[in-house]
Amino acid sequence: xxxxxxxxxxxxxxxxxxxxxxxxLNLTIRQGEFWSIVGKNGVGKTTLMxxxxxxxxxxxxxxTYLPNANSVKIGYVPQFRNIDSDYPLxxxxxxxxxxxxxxxxxxxxxEHAEIDHILAETGLTKLAKRPxxxxxxxxxxxxxxxxALVESPNxxxxxxxxxxxDPVTKTELLDLVIELNQRLxxxxxxxxxxxxxxRKYSSQYLMLTPDGVEQGPISxxxxxxxxxxxxxx
Amino acid sequence: xxxxxxxxxxxxxGTIIAIICGIMGVFVIARNMSFLTHTLSEIGFSGAAFGVxxxxxxxxxxxxxxxxxxxxxxxxxxxxxxxxAATSAISALFIGLGILxxxxxxxxxxxxxxxxxxxxxxxxxxxxxxxxxxxxxxxxIVFVLYRFLKFDSFDHxxxxxxxxxxxxxxxxxxxxxxxxxxxxxQIVGSLLIFILLTLPAATAKYFAHTVGGxxxxxxxxxxxxxxxxxxxxxxxxxxxxxFIAAIEAVFYFLALGWQKLQTAE
Numbered sequence: 001x002x003x004x005x006x007x008x009x010x011x012x013x014x015x016x017x018x019x020x021x022x023x024x025l026n027l028t029i030r031q032g033e034f035w036s037i038v039g040k041n042g043v044g045k046t047t048l049m050x051x052x053x054x055x056x057x058x059x060x061x062x063x064t065y066l067p068n069a070n071s072v073k074i075g076y077v078p079q080f081r082n083i084d085s086d087y088p089l090x091x092x093x094x095x096x097x098x099x100x101x102x103x104x105x106x107x108x109x110x111e112h113a114e115i116d117h118i119l120a121e122t123g124l125t126k127l128a129k130r131p132x133x134x135x136x137x138x139x140x141x142x143x144x145x146x147x148a149l150v151e152s153p154n155x156x157x158x159x160x161x162x163x164x165x166d167p168v169t170k171t172e173l174l175d176l177v178i179e180l181n182q183r184l185x186x187x188x189x190x191x192x193x194x195x196x197x198x199r200k201y202s203s204q205y206l207m208l209t210p211d212g213v214e215q216g217p218i219s220x221x222x223x224x225x226x227x228x229x230x231x232x233x
Numbered sequence: 234x235x236x237x238x239x240x241x242x243x244x245x246x247g248t249i250i251a252i253i254c255g256i257m258g259v260f261v262i263a264r265n266m267s268f269l270t271h272t273l274s275e276i277g278f279s280g281a282a283f284g285v286x287x288x289x290x291x292x293x294x295x296x297x298x299x300x301x302x303x304x305x306x307x308x309x310x311x312x313x314x315x316x317x318a319a320t321s322a323i324s325a326l327f328i329g330l331g332i333l334x335x336x337x338x339x340x341x342x343x344x345x346x347x348x349x350x351x352x353x354x355x356x357x358x359x360x361x362x363x364x365x366x367x368x369x370x371x372x373x374i375v376f377v378l379y380r381f382l383k384f385d386s387f388d389h390x391x392x393x394x395x396x397x398x399x400x401x402x403x404x405x406x407x408x409x410x411x412x413x414x415x416x417x418x419q420i421v422g423s424l425l426i427f428i429l430l431t432l433p434a435a436t437a438k439y440f441a442h443t444v445g446g447x448x449x450x451x452x453x454x455x456x457x458x459x460x461x462x463x464x465x466x467x468x469x470x471x472x473x474x475x476f477i478a479a480i481e482a483v484f485y486f487l488a489l490g491w492q493k494l495q496t497a498e
Contacts (some may be wrong), residue, residue, distance in 0.1 A: 055396060076394045089387060090442040097384045097391060105379035106445070131442050147391060 003030040006072050006155060006187060007052065011061035014047050021047050023060070025213050027206060031154070032185040034178065036198035036218065039208035045191045048208070049076070049159055052189070075148030077161040083140065087133035091124055092116075094132045095146045115150060122146040122176060138169035145173070149180070156180075157189045162197070170194070174201050195221065234467050242356040243420065243473075246364055247459035250417045250429060253368045255452030256375060257413045258434030259444060260406060263386035267431045268317065269306065269407070272324040273414045274426035276302045279331035280415075281348045281423065286338035291348060292363060292415060295423070299411035302327065307404035351422030351474050364416045371412050374405070382406060383444050420459070421474045428474075429455055432481035436488040454484055 005028045013023035021044035029035060037045050050056040052063055053074060065072035089097075096107055096115050107115070119125050122142050127135065132143055141161060148156060158177065162170045178201050180186050192198050198205060198221060205221040207214045234240050261270050277295040284294020302323065309319040347355065375382065385392040385402045393399050410430070418426050437450035462476035 053394070053396065055394075078390055078394050081388070081390050086438065088438045088442055088447060089444070093443045094388065097388050098395065100380045100384050100392075100395070100397065102377070103380060105376060105383075129442070144391075147388075 003032050003185075005030050005066050008064045008066060009052075009061065010064070012048075012051065012058050012063065013060035014044065014051060014056065015059040022208055022213065025061070027215060029155075029187060029189070031187055032181065033204055034181050034188045034202045035190065036202040036205045036221070037189055037191045037208070038193065038195065038198060038205060038221070040193075043208040043210065045208060046079075046159060049157055049189070049191060052157070072155055073151065073153040074155045074157060075151065075153035076157045077141075077144050077148045077159065079160040079163060081140070081144060083133060085133045087131065089132055090129050091132050091135060091139070091143045091146075092119060092128040094143055095119065095124075095150055098147045098150050114152075118146045118150045121149070121180065136169075137165055138172060141165060141169070141173055142176070145177070153186075155187045155189070157191070159191045160193070162192065162194070170197065177201070234464070238358070239356065240463070240467060242358055242361050243463055244460070245361045246356050247420055247463055248456065249361070249364050249368050250420055251433075251455035251459045252452050253371055253413050254417055254429035255433055255455045256372065256448050257410060258430045258432075258451050258455070259437070259447045260382055260386045261410065261430050262434040262438060264389075264403075264406070266410070267427060267435075269320055270410055270414065270430050271427045272306065272320045272327075273299050273303060273407075273411055274418065274423045275324050275331070276327040276411075277414050277418050277426065278348055278423040279327040279334065281418070282331040282334035282338065285348075286334040292360070292419065295415040295418060296367075296412070298327070299415050300408055303407035303411035304404055307400075307407045347422070348418075349422050350425065350472060351418065351420045356419060360419060364419060367412055367416050371409050371416075374409060378402070378405065387444065421477055425474045425478055428478050428481050429458070432485050433458065436481075436484045439488040439492045454481070458484070 007027075007029040009025055009027040012025040012027075014021045015023075025048070037048065039045055047056065051058050053076065054063065092115055095118065096111070099107065099111050099114070116125070116128075119128050122145055124139070124142055124146055127139055130139075132140060135143065144161065145158075156177070162173055165173065174197060177188060177190075181188050190198065190202060199218055202218045205215065205218050207221065235244070261267060277299050280295040280298025281291035282294070283298060284291045287294065306320065306323055309323070381392075381397055381402055384395070385397055385399050386406075389399065392402075413430065414423070414426050417429055421429060433451040433454035434447065436454055437447045441447040441450050458477045458480040461480055462473050465471070465476045466473035
């Protein structure tokens with residue numbers, strides 16, 4: 001029996017003034033699936049993610065969380081972060097930033113336990129006290145991932161968040177993500193330009209091109225197909 | 234020293250100022266708003282001059298001008314690429330207005346000097362009470378908004394993608410800075426206000442690795458600067474703002490040197 005759907009995009013279209021980004025996008029994402037979202041710069045991958053996050057009102061169609069509006073909790077790892085070497089927070093404090101709400105300024109014992117748990121899940125326990133400004137690129141990406149996961153989302157969006165990493169670190173991070181995907185049944189949307197990585201880790205793909213949208217099992221995605229789709233950009 | 238009422242008032246006011254500047258300064262530094270804070274202090278000068286012109290207490294004029302302008306600055310500088318230019322334009326306009334109001338009020342240069350550089354002698358018990366209430370208001374708002382402010386200040390990208398109301402938070406924060414500037418200007422003066430709102434927190438940044446730790450250290454450094462500054466000013470009869478500025482700057486340079494040593498190791 002197939003897993004229940006958690007996200008449905010119906011006839012989704014976003015048009016910026018005089019410039020349609022994408023139109024008529026239909027997509028159903030089921031719990032535990034690992035999707036790669038591919039396509040050249042400018043085809044609207046991040047715009048699509050913003051529509052999924054309900055941070056951008058689509059021009060046509062709709063984005064529905066299933067079975068109800070409150071059942072999907074999204075963790076989002078963006079491409080860029082402004083963290084320089086002087087940045088004062090430790091990795092643990094940085095991860096805890098995401099625990100917001102109308103709560104006491106200090107973290108409760110339960111919240112400390114939640115952070116410690118996610119640090120363990122992401123292999124950061126030993127680095128918890130390291131200032132994040134002094135962490136390596138890979139450690140920082142893990143911290144960003146941990147921050148996105150600390151509120152226990154059921155949908156994780158990686159928006160080109162591995163783009164700046166070397167191949168070894170990238171593999172390490174995605175090994176971690178797929179492990180969480182399989183063990184916790186975490187649904188993943190992986191926005192990427194890296195077709196070999198997409199093929200290695202994903203179960204499905206969605207390719208955005210200026211001529212339209214293509215989707216299917218990951219076995220159908222080839223580098224040649226992506227180049228063909230990018231020709232008209 | 235404490236047998237004089239004005240010194241007791243100055244120490245009470247200085248303590249309130251150090252606490253509020255230590256806390257607010259951490260967010261000012263995290264949000265890279267030192268220059269904006271400086272502008273608000275110049276607007277504070279203009280407001281105080283307007284207060285004098287209108288026959289009000291300078292603090293009330295400051296509050297009026299800084300709070301209104303912080304909302305305008307917040308709106309104008311929502312896009313970070315035009316923040317510097319917008320801030321410079323507003324700063325120039327308000328310094329000009331301050332000079333105009335002082336001239337209209339027929340006050341002499343020494344009055345302008347006391348607004349710009351602060352004064353220990355001028356603090357009354359009722360001033361201290363007013364500063365206390367304003368500070369409690371600022372601290373209460375910070376207390377309620379703490380987690381949102383912390384996330385938005387230290388990880389603006391993360392806060393934005395989470396859908397936090399970052400623009401509203403920015404404007405609210407500027408209003409809080411405006412209130413803090415008005416409070417703190419009573420001792421160090423409007424021109425040197427950014428000393429206490431930026432340097433202790435900037436120094437603390439090199440030693441503390443949690444937001445709470447940064448605040449505690451920044452409050453401590455601000456308290457040391459204010460108390461030592463007041464004492465030295467009493468003993469030597471030189472301006473208190475000079476001593477506070479010198480002490481905080483020395484702390485900051487020592488921290489920079491320490492950090493350089495750490496990096497070199």
